[in-house]
Amino acid sequence: MTPARAIGYINDRPVSKQMSTTPEPRTRQRRKETRPQELLDAALELFVEKGFAATRTEEVARRAGVSKGTLYLYYPSKEELFKAVVRQKLSNLIAEGQDLVGNFDGDTSSLLRSLMQIWWDRFGATPAAGIHKVVIAEVRNFPELAQFYSDEVIVPADRLFSSAVQRGIDRGEFRELPVHEVAHALMAPMIFMALHRHSFGACPVHGMAMEPTSLLRTQLDLVLRGLERPNP
Amino acid sequence: MTPARAIGYINDRPVSKQMSTTPEPRTRQRRKETRPQELLDAALELFVEKGFAATRTEEVARRAGVSKGTLYLYYPSKEELFKAVVRQKLSNLIAEGQDLVGNFDGDTSSLLRSLMQIWWDRFGATPAAGIHKVVIAEVRNFPELAQFYSDEVIVPADRLFSSAVQRGIDRGEFRELPVHEVAHALMAPMIFMALHRHSFGACPVHGMAMEPTSLLRTQLDLVLRGLERPNP
Amino acid sequence: MTPARAIGYINDRPVSKQMSTTPEPRTRQRRKETRPQELLDAALELFVEKGFAATRTEEVARRAGVSKGTLYLYYPSKEELFKAVVRQKLSNLIAEGQDLVGNFDGDTSSLLRSLMQIWWDRFGATPAAGIHKVVIAEVRNFPELAQFYSDEVIVPADRLFSSAVQRGIDRGEFRELPVHEVAHALMAPMIFMALHRHSFGACPVHGMAMEPTSLLRTQLDLVLRGLERPNP
C-alpha cells in the first residue's frame, strides 16, 4: 500500500513540520561507514535481551543513536537485520574452527580441548550465544529463519565438531562411536551454559550459580575419558 | 519472512487432557468445573508451539472451546495464565525422581540410567520441555517468573541429579568429581534434545535429524564410563 | 510479524490502560447487524472524496462511529473494504439494467432512453459514480483491483449497452454500426458527467456549470438521430 502522506491538504492542516521549538533535535550526523556496525551491535543487544518479536525496531535505532527511518536505510526489514546479525556474529566463528581442525598437529584430545576453549571464548561467553537462544525460541514462528539458521549455523557447527571426533577415531585415539552423537555430548553442555547465561543468568535470581569454566572442564574430562580406548 | 501460523510438526498428538483426574461424563453441568483445566491444556499447547508473546488469548479460548471473555473469568491476564500453566505442568515432576533416588537398591550406574529414562519420558518427551523452552526464551521479559521457576524447577532438578551422583561417589563407585558439574553433564544433553524437539525439530528444515533415544544412550555411556573409577 | 504487545514488562512500564480520565470514552454499542452497512457508507463517502490510497481506515471508522479496530472486525483489509463497496454499490445496478433490456416491449429508442435514465438516476447521480473515478485513477497502482473491477463492472456494463444497441439493429430500427463503439458513444458522456460531478463539480470553481439532465437529453437525441436508418 502506498499511503498518501504529506499531501498537505488531505487532512485539513498543512503539516508544516519540525520547524519550531522541538526540544533539542538530535544533531544530524552523516556517518554512512559506521552506521551498519552500530546498528548491528544495538540489534544484537536487544534481540538477545528481548527476543526477536519483542524487540522494536525503533528501540534498535534509538540505541544506535539514529532515528527510526535510518535503520531502514541500511536494512530493509527487521528480518534482514536479524539475518545480518547472525551472519556477522556467528558465521565467521565456524570458519576459524575449521581452520583449527584442519591444521592441528597434536593428539585429538588436545584438539578438542582447544576447540572447546575457542568456542566458549568466542561464542558461549559472548552475546552471540544469546542469538542462539532467540532462534530456538522463535524459529517456529518464522519458518524462513529456520532454513537460514540451519544452513548458516547448525549444520556447519555439527560438521565441525563431528570432524574433530572422527579424526580421533581415525587415528586410533578414540573408540568407534557415532560421531554426531558424540559431537552433541560435547556441544550440549556448552550450549546449555550459554542459554542459561542469557536467560536466568541475566535475572537477579537466587538459585544456582554456575561457574562456566570449571563446569566445562569437568564435562570435557568426563567425555574425553569416556572416549578413550580401553587399555588392553 | 512472515510468521508461521500454527504449524505443528511436533509429535502428533496434543497430549493434553491427560491430566484430568475425574473421568466422569462430560455433561453440560460438570463442564463448568473443568473449564480451568481445559484452558490450561489449551494454553500449554499454544505456548509451547508459539511462545508466550505470540500466543493469542483468543486462540487459547477457542481451543478450549470457550469464548475470549470466559478466559478472563478464570485468569486475570495472559501472564497469570502462563504462570498457572507452569505451576501445574512442571512443579510435581520432581517428587517422583526423588522417590526413585531415595529407594533405589542397585548400583548407581543403574540408578542413573533409570533416572535418565524417567526424566526423558516425563519431561523431555512431553510438552513440559516445551514450557522450559518458553521460559528460557522469555524469562527476561517476565522478571517475577524467574524466581518462581528457579525455586520450583531448576534448583530441585539440580539437587535431584546431584544427589544421585553423590551416592555413586559415597559408595565408591565413582571418582570424586564436583557433583553439580557432573549433574550438568548428565542433564544438559537431554535438555538440549528437548529444546531441539520444540524448535528446529518442529520445523521442516533439511538439516540434522536427531534420534533421541540413541543419542541419549551414547551420551550416558560416555559419561558413565568417564565416572568410573580407574581399575587398579 | 507478531509483535509482542502487552507483555507488561517489556518496556519498563506496566501498561495499565484506559482506566483513568480519558475524556468521555465513546460508549460501547453492540450493533453487529448494522455495522457493515454503516462502514460501507462511510467508506464510499471517503473513497469518493479522497481516493483509495489517501483515505485512512481510521477516518472511515470514525465516520461510521466506531473505533479503528472495529473496522477490521468486519473487513480484513482496506482493499477488501473497497471491493465490498464496489460490489454493493455497483454490481447490483447491472442486473437491473439487464432485466430492463430483456423484458422491454417498445421500440429500441425508447429502450435506450429508459436505460439511460435509469443509469443516470442510479449511477451517475449517486456516489456510485465516484467509485468509478477512484478506480480510473488508481487502478494502475493496484493490479488486482483491475481484474476485479473489469469483471465485476466494466465488462457487464459494456455488454448491457451493446446488447440494447444490437436489439435495435436486429429489429431494423438502427443502421448497422459497430455495437461496442456505439455503446461507448452512449455511455461516455454520462460517465464524463459523472466524473465531473465528483471532481471539479465538488470544488467551488468558478467555471462551467453543467446541467446534467438537459445535457444528457441533448446527447441522446443526437445519437439516436444518428442511429436511425435513413428514410428511403
Place this chain on the structure above:
Amino acid sequence: MTPARAIGYINDRPVSKQMSTTPEPRTRQRRKETRPQELLDAALELFVEKGFAATRTEEVARRAGVSKGTLYLYYPSKEELFKAVVRQKLSNLIAEGQDLVGNFDGDTSSLLRSLMQIWWDRFGATPAAGIHKVVIAEVRNFPELAQFYSDEVIVPADRLFSSAVQRGIDRGEFRELPVHEVAHALMAPMIFMALHRHSFGACPVHGMAMEPTSLLRTQLDLVLRGLERPNP
C-alpha cells in the same frame, strides 16, 4: 492486493524531452539550465503512471538524473512540481485549436473532423491526457488547483468546441441545438478514451480492448449525422 511498482504498458516511449526547444549539445555546462525541464519531463511520466500521491519525489529525481535534494532546489514541494507540470504541459494546447477554428474555410463538418483529429493527436494520444486523469482524481485533495485548471484548460476547451458548433449553426449547416451540450457530446468520448488509455488500458486486464481511431470515427459520424438539418 499490493501496489504495483512502475508497470508501464502504455504506449512504449516516454515521449518526454520532446519539448526542449534548444537542441544544443548536452554539455555539462548547459545541463544546469535544462534541469528544470528534465525534472518536469520525469515528473510528467510518473504522475501519469502513478498519480500524484503515489509518485515518490525520489523517483522523479532519479529519472531526471539528479539527486533528491536537487529537486527541491528547483521546486519547493511536490505540489509545486505538479502545478508546474500542469502549466507547462497543458496550457498552450488551446491556442492552436483556436487558430484552426478562426481560419478554417470549408464546411463545419470538415472543421469538426479536423478539430477532433488535432485534439486527439495533441491531447488524447499524449501524456497530457494522463495529467487530466490525475487532476480529475486528485483535485479534491488540491483545492487551489481546481480554479487554476478550470481557467487554463477546461473552460477554454469548452469554448473552443462550442464556437465550432456555433459556426455550423450560424452557417445553416447544423440544427439549432444547445452548443455547450453538443460540445460535450463531441469531447466526452474522446476524453473517455484518453482516460481509459491511462487506466485500464495500461493494465494487463482481460476485458474490453478499444481501438481509439475507429471508435472516434464511429462516434463522430454518429454525432455529425445527428447534427445535420433534416432534408426538406
Place this chain on the structure above:
DNA sequence: CATGAATGAGACTTCATTCAT
C-alpha cells in the same frame, strides 16, 4: 549548486483486555 544521509509524522494492521448484553 549538488548530494544523499537523516529525520519523524503517519499509514495499516493486530490483539490484550473490557464490558454491554
Place this chain on the structure above:
DNA sequence: TATGAATGAAGTCTCATTCAT
C-alpha cells in the same frame, strides 16, 4: 456465568522534506 463486539495502544515500514558536507 458466558459471550463476543468493541476498543485503542503499539508495532513495522514509507517517504516528503531537511541540512551537513
